[in-house]
Amino acid sequence: MLWVAALILAAANFIAVLNMTIANVAVPNIAGALGAATSQGTWVITSYAVGEAITVPLTGWLAARFGAVKVFVGSMILFGVFSIICGLSTSIGLLVVARVFQGLCGGPLMPLSQTLLLRIFPKSKAGAAIALWSMTTLVAPVVGPILGGWLCDEYSWSWVFLINAPIAIGFGLYAWRLLKPYQALGERSRIDLVGLGLLVIWVAALQIMLDEGKNLDWFSSPQIVTLAIVAAIGFGLFLIWELHEPNPIVDLQVFRHRGFTVSVLTISVAFAAFFGVNVLTPLWLQSFMGYTATIAGLATAWTGVTAFFVAPMAASSKRDPRLLVFAGVLWLGLVTLWRTIATTDMGFWDVAIPLGVMGLGMPFFFIPTTSLALASVDEREMDSAAGLMNFLRTLSGAFATSLVTTAWSDRITYNHAELVGVADRDHALLGQLTQAGTPPETATQVIDHLITSQSVMLSTNQVMTAIAVMFIGAAAIIWLAPKPGRSVEPGAGGH
Template sequence: MSDAAAGNGASSARKAINPWLIAPMVALAAFMEVLDISIANVSLSNIAGSLGAGPEESTWVLTSYLVTNAIALPIAGWLSEYFGRTRFFIACIIGFSTASLACGLAPSLGMLIFFRAIQGLAGGALQPVSQAILADAFPPAQRSMAFAMYGIAVVAAPAIGPTLGGWITDQFSWHWIFLINVPVGALLIVLIRMYLPDEKPNHDGSPIDYIGFSLIAIGLGSLQWLLDRGQNEDWWDSLEIRVLTGVVIVALLTYIVRSFDQHNPIVNLRLYRYRNYAISNLLMFVLGFILLGSTALLPLFMESLLDYSALDAGLVISPGGFAIMAMMPVAGKLAGRVDLRLMIAFGLLCAGSSLWYMGNFNLQVDSTTLALVRVWQTLGIAFLFIPINTMAYIGLPASANNQAASMLAFMRNLGGGVGISVLVTLISRLGAHHQVPLVANTSPGDPEWEQHLARLQGVTGSHDQALALLNQTVQGQAQMLAYIDAFHFMGALFVLMIPLVLLLKPGQADPEAEPAPAH
């Protein structure tokens, strides 16, 4: 099928069906998939206890999903064109729902990990295919509001996932964090078959590049594994991590070199010759880095230093998710009236300043302050997601929408994976770094140290207990300084992205633009 025919087909679909019937369906599919990235986080101890596994083994419930999800994201665009986007979309929902049912009924940890891997593989396509459907269903002038609905799904889901998962586990059982996907998936299949037009495969009969598929699967799967396991294995001090790093470099570099000789590459890297698309991908990577990184870091801060429970920490950061949901429609309306570059700059400054302010936190910070600053941060993020997605399509041909959406979703998730790994490593390494001078200043013979030790000994009635409490205080202060550094780092990273906004080209997406050359 030619690009012109495909464009005419998409145009006919827009005229035949009200796109506002399509938008909530595809947004719900994306929400369901993104929610499963984080919903199991707080339930790992329950899962491990129920299935007779250790804490270290249970983390594979998360890792298996993330690895296969990372593989599926960038190739989803190519697969949706090869098999027909609507058919592929329905097949992914069926696969995701069936795997969710199997996860909920898994009799052992090994079976649960296996079905989680299938769940991540089937669900990985739901985000990019949902976005591509919206890009085709809505004319350029209305895409901002469509992306607002999609943004609520993929940005708010990680924020409320841990809280929802904790509540479901406490009120029912961990099985239901997976089983709830089954009725939602069944409903989506019925609605999609009713309202979403069927689309024929759009490919030129070229043979499938199995070598390219293998290189992407090996390279990205190893990359996600490396990011997830790096800190636990002490990064490059571990042979496992060094081997994985080599595999990632060889596999991905080989794919990049080969892709420019392919007529129909699985991931079309030539799209990066479009300036807006390239910059938007970088901004989306940074957005994922900080959004998912801070979403992981804040509960860790509250649980490890402020003695919050997992559920209480989730409740504190949940208002940020609701703030995003409330502000996305506002940002969507503004996107049609305000220069998108101004919105991106404002979002970067707002979110960056909130993170810099978090650098003022101390061990006495209260839950209200934590929640308000998180809301401040997410308000800025609401003004980033929509304009970045909208700007990415400016100048791109309509025939590139599927692959463009896949890479945008992949870059956001990759940024999140890198962000979590980097920030957790920073906390660990900087905590040890800050502890050295603190210990040096708290040595026997120092008058202030002796006075503090005497006060603690008077409270505890034991010299050893007083020493233990003093050591705990020093460690807590060192960790607090590490978190301050991490918050400052994230805030500065957002602000440093502002000059990039000046390089973006304003305008509307051009469905008649020439596609990137195949050779």
């Protein structure tokens, strides 16, 4: 029964991580089906990430107040319920709201599934249990794009969300029967309501500003200016309050450790870059390269496939974690630079091979960076540090989605305007097409299509260049951290 519990807990982590990537390839399908722009379709990704980011730092308080098992089971069941609402949504607004609540429920699943594993397993078997749990963190990003693409192509986008329901609700109900003996009594601890309110306000205001900025012409819009002011003031008040609150919802005191601060900065910048690549690639492949959701998912999944096989090397390495992180993140940056010479004539393997090579560096970023961050704080602060690290990592992914899709769209418009001025200036191509019997209107459309495809390709390469610079910058940042005086198990704190 112990290993059945381990499978349930691993499955909870699996669906939480899966939902970060499964919707990426479904964005064009969702946007088309619900009559929304592609930029609005990306709200499906960012809304989940923001919801999850809000509850991750709350997990410790929730577990102490209501008991870890109750919170875990409740989160699982509600995750399934909101997955059903997502799948049955008839408008982009309802879907985004449901995704926020799905993210709020998904946030506690990752840290609690790990905490409960360590609680129910004896120390002699804890390593094997954590290994099983860690595997789901690497497998889920591989399965997500493939499963999401296949469901969209063979059935409909709704099944991307509906597939969660039987797993989450069924396992949640069974988990209560199985884990009830491990339920600890809750304690009447006070929640930092002011801190929570300020957290929700500044995160929500900033994310809405990033999502809506392009549509409202950024700071020429009073709405965007208002959101920016609310986010800035909310963030400032949040920092002041949390630094002076005796029981803060987010313990900012852990930032006094230089190793933790530098590690988290590296994680945030590099994960934002990584998430940007993961969002942009399937959008580009499906919207302009003619890939189906399934084929786009198969191409992007190669990153996770190679990472899965290299992960044991990263986990068992005894080298200075700063060196491993530097090498891993630099590798991601160099491979992303390789991707900046992409062309519209590329085939499937021309896209998949660089993504597979990129995956070789992933474990050397994720695993040692987490270990270095947690090894830099006092043992009593590890839970707070892990929650804060996951919060900032998740938030950086949400922000990256908005920034990358906006920058990509803006560059497409700019490149198109530039190319129109230089393409076929002597009208030679137009003349060839009309002489071949093509009607003038059709010939003009053909030329415009060629210009658009090249504008998109240029934009994709330009954004990839910016992402590569982010990776290289993040790799350099890690050397600001001192060498850790102790080591932490790779599973601690979750990835």
